[in-house]
Amino acid sequence: MQAVVLTENGAQPTVATIPVPKPGPGEVLVKMYASPINPSDLAFLAGGYGVKKPYPVVPGFEGSGTVVAAGKGILPKIWLGKKIACAASPKLNGCWAEYMVTTASSCVPLSKKISTEQGSMMFVNPMTALAFFDVYKNTPNPSNKLRGIINTAAASALGRMVIRIGKQKGIPVISIVRRNEQVDMLKPEGAEYILNSSDPDFELKLKELSQQLNATILFDAVGGKMPQQLLSAAPKGSKLFIYGRLSAEPCEILPSDLIFTGNQIQGFWLTNWLHENGMIKTLLTIREVQSLIKHELATHIHKQFSIGQITEAIEIYKNKMSKGKVLLRF
Amino acid sequence: MQAVVLTENGAQPTVATIPVPKPGPGEVLVKMYASPINPSDLAFLAGGYGVKKPYPVVPGFEGSGTVVAAGKGILPKIWLGKKIACAASPKLNGCWAEYMVTTASSCVPLSKKISTEQGSMMFVNPMTALAFFDVYKNTPNPSNKLRGIINTAAASALGRMVIRIGKQKGIPVISIVRRNEQVDMLKPEGAEYILNSSDPDFELKLKELSQQLNATILFDAVGGKMPQQLLSAAPKGSKLFIYGRLSAEPCEILPSDLIFTGNQIQGFWLTNWLHENGMIKTLLTIREVQSLIKHELATHIHKQFSIGQITEAIEIYKNKMSKGKVLLRF
Numbered sequence: 001m002q003a004v005v006l007t008e009n010g011a012q013p014t015v016a017t018i019p020v021p022k023p024g025p026g027e028v029l030v031k032m033y034a035s036p037i038n039p040s041d042l043a044f045l046a047g048g049y050g051v052k053k054p055y056p057v058v059p060g061f062e063g064s065g066t067v068v069a070a071g072k073g074i075l076p077k078i079w080l081g082k083k084i085a086c087a088a089s090p091k092l093n094g095c096w097a098e099y100m101v102t103t104a105s106s107c108v109p110l111s112k113k114i115s116t117e118q119g120s121m122m123f124v125n126p127m128t129a130l131a132f133f134d135v136y137k138n139t140p141n142p143s144n145k146l147r148g149i150i151n152t153a154a155a156s157a158l159g160r161m162v163i164r165i166g167k168q169k170g171i172p173v174i175s176i177v178r179r180n181e182q183v184d185m186l187k188p189e190g191a192e193y194i195l196n197s198s199d200p201d202f203e204l205k206l207k208e209l210s211q212q213l214n215a216t217i218l219f220d221a222v223g224g225k226m227p228q229q230l231l232s233a234a235p236k237g238s239k240l241f242i243y244g245r246l247s248a249e250p251c252e253i254l255p256s257d258l259i260f261t262g263n264q265i266q267g268f269w270l271t272n273w274l275h276e277n278g279m280i281k282t283l284l285t286i287r288e289v290q291s292l293i294k295h296e297l298a299t300h301i302h303k304q305f306s307i308g309q310i311t312e313a314i315e316i317y318k319n320k321m322s323k324g325k326v327l328l329r330f
Numbered sequence: 331m332q333a334v335v336l337t338e339n340g341a342q343p344t345v346a347t348i349p350v351p352k353p354g355p356g357e358v359l360v361k362m363y364a365s366p367i368n369p370s371d372l373a374f375l376a377g378g379y380g381v382k383k384p385y386p387v388v389p390g391f392e393g394s395g396t397v398v399a400a401g402k403g404i405l406p407k408i409w410l411g412k413k414i415a416c417a418a419s420p421k422l423n424g425c426w427a428e429y430m431v432t433t434a435s436s437c438v439p440l441s442k443k444i445s446t447e448q449g450s451m452m453f454v455n456p457m458t459a460l461a462f463f464d465v466y467k468n469t470p471n472p473s474n475k476l477r478g479i480i481n482t483a484a485a486s487a488l489g490r491m492v493i494r495i496g497k498q499k500g501i502p503v504i505s506i507v508r509r510n511e512q513v514d515m516l517k518p519e520g521a522e523y524i525l526n527s528s529d530p531d532f533e534l535k536l537k538e539l540s541q542q543l544n545a546t547i548l549f550d551a552v553g554g555k556m557p558q559q560l561l562s563a564a565p566k567g568s569k570l571f572i573y574g575r576l577s578a579e580p581c582e583i584l585p586s587d588l589i590f591t592g593n594q595i596q597g598f599w600l601t602n603w604l605h606e607n608g609m610i611k612t613l614l615t616i617r618e619v620q621s622l623i624k625h626e627l628a629t630h631i632h633k634q635f636s637i638g639q640i641t642e643a644i645e646i647y648k649n650k651m652s653k654g655k656v657l658l659r660f
Binding site: 048049050223227228242243244245250251252253254255256257258259260261262263264265266267268269272 | 574580
């Protein structure tokens with residue numbers, strides 16, 4: 001079968017012919033239909049992701065397809081023949097191949113109402129967006145006042161979902177983007193509060209708006225100077241969750257924004273969140289994803305590519321992330 | 331009376347003649363005996379401290395003296411004529427003057443066993459050191475294993491107290507200093523684990539030692555690259571408390587040291603800690619300070635200066651902090 005293969009840390013992924021894998025106990029073989037490129041895939045390709053797998057390796061964390069073979073166990077047998085959304089196993093090859101073996105518990109059957117394309121993007125961004133609101137809900141709020149969320153890199157697929165779910169739940173979301181065209185892109189999503197970090201008065205506007213909306217829950221995917229700008233602007237006692245590093249720069253934090261403020265910083269990683277919250281919350285979250293995927297958690301698809309066009313697909317995604325998602329089709 | 335006066339943000343403090351202040355209700359007038367220069371005083375002089383007071387202002391956060399006049403209220407009357415240790419009121423002029431007015435509740439009577447010099451340094455460092463161990467005790471420890479503390483700028487007065495209290499409580503402390511002579515200075519304190527951050531294999535040694543001692547509670551007063559070095563080395567799930575910024579550089583944090591690790595960062599400020607923990611814990615902490623001030627919480631005094639030598643006193647303290655404390659005498 002054809003597969004995208006990464007032979008070493010930071011190398012260019014290439015297309016190679018490798019054997020079709022066999023499912024072991026509790027595993028299924030999925031004939032892949034589609035798989036997106038996510039920022040976490042780019043981090044994995046560059047060698048800077050939290051999950052390391054031995055080389056050579058097939059990248060790709062999520063996708064959709066049909067279960068065509070089942071290993072031992074009840075769940076694999078139940079999924080056999082079904083159209084499913086799936087996540088790659090943390091220990092096996094990933095989704096960017098014609099066939100993938102993964103654990104049956106990493107698969108979710110797709111109803112006929114969900115397209116196979118949307119189904120291929122059901123895990124990473126939709127579950128992260130819902131997890132953000134779960135983190136929000138579970139962060140103590142001693143003042144008991146309505147509080148807002150700040151999210152950066154907000155023109156991303158995830159950023160748009162955060163805007164739509166915020167609207168649905170009545171929680172104000174301040175979306176930070178880096179260009180004026182992205183401001184225009186987010187208005188049709190119903191975004192009420194959009195700031196452009198390239199504006200000369202960005203920090204002043206961010207301070208005013210975050211104080212006004214009591215925005216004390218902050219999510220950042222940019223790094224560099226952004227975390228410091230967020231913490232300096234937000235009300236005292238804010239909590240900053242770092243979930244990405246799009247700028248590739250280390251975060252710069254002023255000690256005084258921590259020492260005198262009661263502010264806190266930690267990371268957010270979906271894998272850890274799922275691990276900490278256990279199976280029942282995972283299942284409930286998947287159910288919520290399925291009920292919201294037609295609207296709040298829908299992803300705009302920018303372009304689709306065949307597996308042989310992997311280099312071009314990655315280039316287009318890297319350079320035009322906010323145009324929409326890039327899908328690989330098998 | 332003579333007082334050290336700061337006329338604007340970042341200016342050189344000068345000596346001026348100003349009127350002796352009068353105590354209001356609940357306040358006392360202290361004839362000052364001694365007051366130390368602490369890193370928080372230097373931050374206040376530079377305009378980067380959490381408490382801002384209107385200019386012109388007398389600096390100095392703590393000291394000792396005798397209560398020579400009392401405002402209305404029971405406590406001021408009780409302290410009248412007594413030798414006390416005192417902290418400056420957050421709203422009034424500070425300790426670097428012949429006389430200071432402060433709230434009676436910011437004073438602690440000094441027993442005859444405590445010298446007036448040691449009494450002048452009873453608040454800032456001793457209470458911070460005890461607060462660190464309180465933070466340690468109150469940080470969840472799911473593994474239930476003995477865990478270590480990492481502290482930087484460890485040749486400071488505070489760093490030495492952390493070493494001695496760690497020893498008394500049986501908690502391993504990794505002390506990080508910046509020069510070899512400081513390593514030698516800390517050995518007589520009973521420090522078991524001292525690392526020099528200028529050593530070429532510092533990061534490797536820090537990693538080995540912090541994993542071996544399960545050192546997941548980290549205190550940093552340096553800033554710059556130090557917080558990132560601590561977080562990269564320490565076991566996953568570590569908690570970093572930033573309490574100073576001796577390097578004057580912003581902290582540089584790698585997003586991956588937060589996203590995939592469960593690590594957390596927050597500030598530590600004694601003023602906030604006292605506020606959050608309330609009066610009873612403050613009183614208990616003061617009592618513990620008094621019982622430990624002869625040994626664990628004693629401060630080595632490097633030099634003493636009269637008020638007219640303020641410029642020289644600050645220079646000597648800035649350039650030779652780890653030689654010991656510099657006291658002003660009135």
